[in-house]
Amino acid sequence: MGKIVVISGTPGVGKTSVALRVAEILDLRYVNLSDLAIEKDLILYKDSKRDTLVVDENSIKNAIRELSNSSDKRIVVDSHYGEIVDDEIVEKVIVLRLNPLLLFDRLRNRGYSKEKVRENVEAELLGTCTYNALALHPANKVCEVDATGKGVEEVAGEVIKVIKGAIGCRVWIDWLSSENIDTLFQKISRDP
Numbered sequence: 001m002g003k004i005v006v007i008s009g010t011p012g013v014g015k016t017s018v019a020l021r022v023a024e025i026l027d028l029r030y031v032n033l034s035d036l037a038i039e040k041d042l043i044l045y046k047d048s049k050r051d052t053l054v055v056d057e058n059s060i061k062n063a064i065r066e067l068s069n070s071s072d073k074r075i076v077v078d079s080h081y082g083e084i085v086d087d088e089i090v091e092k093v094i095v096l097r098l099n100p101l102l103l104f105d106r107l108r109n110r111g112y113s114k115e116k117v118r119e120n121v122e123a124e125l126l127g128t129c130t131y132n133a134l135a136l137h138p139a140n141k142v143c144e145v146d147a148t149g150k151g152v153e154e155v156a157g158e159v160i161k162v163i164k165g166a167i168g169c170r171v172w173i174d175w176l177s178s179e180n181i182d183t184l185f186q187k188i189s190r191d192p
Contacts, residue, residue: 003068004075004089005163006082008133009096010124012106014147014155018096019078021156026163029071033079036063051116057084065089083133092141093133094159097173099148100125101183118188125175134171143169 005028007019016032023030037043037055040063044054061084068075068089077085083093098106100121107117123129133142143162147155161167175181 003071003091004064004077004085005091006077006079006085006093006133007096007159008080008082008093008129009098009147010103010120010129011080011112012103012110012120013096013098013124014152015078015080015096017152018147018155018159019076021152022159022163023076025156025160026076027073028076029067029073031064031067031075031077033060033064033077033082036060050119051113055081057081060084061086080129081132083129083136087137087141090137090141092143092163092169093137094143094145094162095127095130095133095171096147096155096159097127097130097144097175098124098146099178100175102148104188121188127173127175130171130173139171140169142171144171144173146173 007015007022009015020030022028034053037053037060040059042056042059042063044056047054064077064085074091103124104117104121107120112120130142130144145155145158145162158167162169
C-alpha cells in the first residue's frame with residue numbers, strides 16, 4: 001500500500017486548507033508540491049504569460065519518493081499537479097471539486113487575472129485534475145469529493161472517510177451537465 005495521499009484540484013477549491021486539516025487529524029506529514037519545488041530549487045522557469053511556475057516534474061517525483069522512503073509517517077501531498085507522484089507510493093488521489101460558478105467568484109475575489117480565472121474555471125468545468133489523475137493512476141485510486149457549499153471541516157471529514165474506506169472512491173462529478181452552464185459561460189465571456 002502507498003504511503004501518500006494526494007489532495008488535488010484546481011486552484012481555489014480548498015486543497016491547502018483541507019490537506020492541512022486532514023494531516024492534522026490523521027497525524028500525517030503535510031507537503032505542498034509547489035513549496036517543495038521552490039525549496040529544493042526544482043523550478044525550470046516562470047511562465048509569465050500564464051503567471052505560473054514550471055517545475056521539473058522528474059526531480060519533484062524523486063524528491064517525493066525520497067521523502068516517502070525517509071518518513072516514518074504517511075504523507076499528504078497538496079498540489080494541483082499531484083497526479084505526478086509515482087503510483088507505487090500513492091494510496092489515493094483525492095480530487096476536490098467545486099462548482100465552477102463559485103470558483104469563478106472565488107478566483108476573481110483573489111485578484112487573479114481574467115486569463116487565469118478563465119483557465120482555472122475551464123479546467124474545473126472539464127475535470128482536468130481528475131482526467132490527469134486517471135491518466136497516471138488506476139481508477140480505484142482516484143476519488144472526487146465535492147467541496148461546493150461545505151466548510152473545511154466537512155470536506156476534510158469526507159476526505160478522511162474516503163481514505164479510510166467508509167465512503168467509496170469514485171469519479172462522479174459532471175459540471176458540463178449542470179443547469180447553470182449558460183450562466184457560467186456568460187460570466188467567463190465577460191471581464192471578471
